[in-house]
Amino acid sequence: MPPLWKNANSLTATAMMQTWALVVCAAALAALAGAQKPGRFLSLPQPQKCANRPKEFFYRGHNYFFTGHVPALANKKFDWLDGRNICREYCMDLVSMETQEENNLIFKLIQTNDIPYIWTSGRLCDFKGCESRKDLEPKNIFGWFWSANREKMSPTNQIPNGWGYNPWSQTGHKKQRQPDNAEFDINGTTESCLSILNNVYNDGIAWHDVACYHEKPVVCEDSEELLNYVASTNPGLRL
Ligand SMILES: *[C@@H]1O[C@H](CO)[C@@H](O)[C@H](O)[C@H]1NC(C)=O
């Protein structure tokens, strides 16, 4: 899969700031489009929080934690952007499941701890900058990506390459396979964010598109981009 934006890899500090500008812009516009809390931005990493970030488990070079297992964050819920920002202050971002093995790990975390739902970094490219991308049409099939690293997802109507199942639920509010953008039909709110729901539609643990204003606990995953940036600007800091 090509990265969604060309400069997704090997970021210098300057490119990093440009990337932030792009993402900040997109996030702000997306927030405005949702008419929820206008003028919101992505948070910058906080070096001390990065150094002391919760490390609940480790997989393939990344640390992860569930907010419900961190005393200061337990019982708190966040809308999607606030969820990203909670993670980003720790040099992390919402979890991205690019492989079946990683997805199974997160499904198991949800099952073992009986977690009702979480946010992931999955996002529909439906904000400014996405209009001219013919390769993202139709959006409900080709328009999804991981915002943590801007990687495109597999088409939603297929079993992803290398996977044995399609992680998107086969059912939902409209008794149709996901993503179904169901809340748009109810009151015009687009379901632009990717949540894992635990058997909410009697469908087991599965991916659903959900409107981004809903509040959920989150799983944070190390962001190499933010860790590298904080490492390069804070020599000697142990991350
Ligand atoms: C849309 O409907 C959902 C579900 O009933 C509700 O929670 C939400 O507040 C509604 N949003 C608006 C903008 O009316």
Ligand SMILES: [Ca+2]
């Ligand atoms: Ca849905």
